[in-house]
Amino acid sequence: MSRPELVAPPEIYYGDIEAKKYTKNTRNQQIQADMTYRALELLNLPPDEPAFLLDIGCGSGLSGEILDEEGYIWTGVDIAPSMLEVALEREVEGDLFLQDIGQGFGFRPGSFDGAISISVLQWLLNAETSHPTSSPPHRLARFFTTLHSSLRNPSRAVFQFYPSSDDQIQLITSIAQKAGFGGGIVVDYPNSKKARKVFLCLYVGGGGGSQQQLPEGLDGEEVDDSKVRFERRRERETAKQGKRGNVKDKHWILKKKELYRKRGKESVPRDSKFTGRKRRPVF
Amino acid sequence: MVRLITHNLLACHAKGCTTNNFPLEFKDVQVVLRESEFNPEFLRGFMPKIEWPALLGAARELGDTSLPDQLPEMLDDDFLKALHHVLLEIHVEEGIMICPNCQHNYPILNGIPNMLLAEHEIA
Numbered sequence: 001m002s003r004p005e006l007v008a009p010p011e012i013y014y015g016d017i018e019a020k021k022y023t024k025n026t027r028n029q030q031i032q033a034d035m036t037y038r039a040l041e042l043l044n045l046p047p048d049e050p051a052f053l054l055d056i057g058c059g060s061g062l063s064g065e066i067l068d069e070e071g072y073i074w075t076g077v078d079i080a081p082s083m084l085e086v087a088l089e090r091e092v093e094g095d096l097f098l099q100d101i102g103q104g105f106g107f108r109p110g111s112f113d114g115a116i117s118i119s120v121l122q123w124l125l126n127a128e129t130s131h132p133t134s135s136p137p138h139r140l141a142r143f144f145t146t147l148h149s150s151l152r153n154p155s156r157a158v159f160q161f162y163p164s165s166d167d168q169i170q171l172i173t174s175i176a177q178k179a180g181f182g183g184g185i186v187v188d189y190p191n192s193k194k195a196r197k198v199f200l201c202l203y204v205g206g207g208g209g210s211q212q213q214l215p216e217g218l219d220g221e222e223v224d225d226s227k228v229r230f231e232r233r234r235e236r237e238t239a240k241q242g243k244r245g246n247v248k249d250k251h252w253i254l255k256k257k258e259l260y261r262k263r264g265k266e267s268v269p270r271d272s273k274f275t276g277r278k279r280r281p282v283f
Numbered sequence: 284m285v286r287l288i289t290h291n292l293l294a295c296h297a298k299g300c301t302t303n304n305f306p307l308e309f310k311d312v313q314v315v316l317r318e319s320e321f322n323p324e325f326l327r328g329f330m331p332k333i334e335w336p337a338l339l340g341a342a343r344e345l346g347d348t349s350l351p352d353q354l355p356e357m358l359d360d361d362f363l364k365a366l367h368h369v370l371l372e373i374h375v376e377e378g379i380m381i382c383p384n385c386q387h388n389y390p391i392l393n394g395i396p397n398m399l400l401a402e403h404e405i406a
C-alpha cells in the first residue's frame with residue numbers, strides 16, 4: 001500500500017469518507033492512543049502542574065481525546081476540514097483551528113507549555129496541499145520557527161512521524177535546529193518491523209526536566225497493555241453513544257457533567273438555568 | 284470553539300504583519316456558553332501568559348463585564364471563577380476575527396476559525 005502522503009494533498013486525502021473511516025477504525029484508535037501516551041511521556045511535563053498544549057495535526061481528535069482524558073487543556077490545528085468536522089462530532093474539548101502548519105503559526109511567544117504531533121510531519125515532506133505552498137524546506141522552516149516562538153522556555157515538542165528515509169530525518173532535524181530547537185530522534189523498538197516508532201523530541205531551552213539528554217527509546221519485549229487501553233476507550237465510546245451529532249446543547253452538557261460526577265471528578269459546576277444557554281453578543 | 288483563552292494568544296500571521304497585529308477584532312459574532320470544570324491551578328499557571336487589556340476588551344465586546352480593569356493582586360476564588368468563565372466558557376461559534384493591522388479576515392465557521400492564508404500572504 002502506498003503512503004497516504006504520496007496519494008493526494010492532506011485535505012483531499014482526508015475527505016469526508018476517509019475522515020470517518022480513519023476515525024472509526026478501532027485499530028487506528030488504539031495505535032494513535034498508544035502513540036499519544038508515549039508522546040506525553042516524552043514530553044516530560046512537570047507533574048501535577050496543569051498544562052496548556054498544542055496538538056499539531058489534531059485531525060479528528062484521536063490524539064486530543066487522550067489529552068482530554070489526561071486532563072490537559074489544549075488547542076488543535078489541522079488542514080483537513082472533514083477531519084475537524086469529525087472532531088466536532090466527537091465533542092473533543094480543545095479549541096480547533098483550520099490551519100496549514102506549513103504556513104506557520106501566529107501564536108504569541110510562550111503560549112504553550114508543550115506540543116505533540118501524532119502521525120503528521122511526513123505530510124510536510126511529501127504532498128503539496130491544494131493551498132498555495134512553497135518548497136518543503138521553506139514550509140518546514142516557517143513551521144519550526146513559529147512553533148519555537150510559541151512554546152514557553154523551557155518546554156518540549158514531541159512528534160511521532162513516519163519518515164521514509166534517513167535523508168528526511170536529516171532534513172527535518174537540521175531545519176528544527178536552525179529554528180532554535182535542541183533535542184533529536186528517539187526510536188522505540190528499533191529492531192521490530194511492526195512496533196518500531198520514530199519520535200522527534202525537540203527542546204526549547206533545556207527542555208525542562210533535570211537531564212538535557214535525550215530519553216532512551218523503548219526496546220526489548222513489547223508490553224501488551226493494549227487491553228487496558230482498549231477498555232478505557234470502550235468506556236469512552238459508550239459514554240458518547242446516543243448524543244453524537246448534536247451540538248453541545250444543554251442536554252449534552254448535563255449528560256457530560258453527570259458522567260464527570262460518576263467518574264468521581266470534583267468541582268463539576270452545578271447545573272443552572274444558564275447551562276448551555278445561547279447568548280447574543282452585546283455591543 | 285474559539286474561546287478567549289486562545290483568542291488571547293492569537294496574533295495575525297500574514298506576511299509582513301508583525302506589529303499592531305494583536306488582538307484580532309471580533310465582528311458579527313455568535314456566542315454560546317458552556318460550563319466547564321473549574322480548575323484554579325490551571326488558571327494560576329496560565330495567568331502570566333495573559334495580555335490583560337486584550338482579554339478585558341474581548342470579554343466586554345462579547346458582553347461579559349465581570350473582570351476588573353486591573354489584574355488584582357489577590358487571586359481570590361471570586362476572581363478566579365470570573366476568569367475561568369471568561370477564558371474557558373464563552374465559545375465564539377460564528378463570526379470574523381479581523382487583524383487590526385493588515386485587516387486580514389479570519390472567518391469563524393461552526394466554531395472553527397479559518398487561519399489559511401492566500402499565496403501572497405504567506406511569509
Ligand SMILES: C[S@@+](CC[C@H](N)C(=O)[O-])C[C@H]1O[C@@H](n2cnc3c(N)ncnc32)[C@H](O)[C@@H]1O
Nearest residue numbers: 010032057059062063078079080100101118123
Ligand atoms: C494520520 S492523521 C493523524 C491525526 C491525529 N493526530 C491522530 O492521532 O489521529 C494526519 C493528520 O495530519 C493533518 N495534516 C497533514 N498536513 C497538514 C498540514 N500541512 N497542516 C495541518 N495539518 C496537516 C491531516 O489533515 C491529518 O488530519
Ligand SMILES: [Zn+2]
Nearest residue numbers: 295300382385
Ligand atoms: Zn495582519
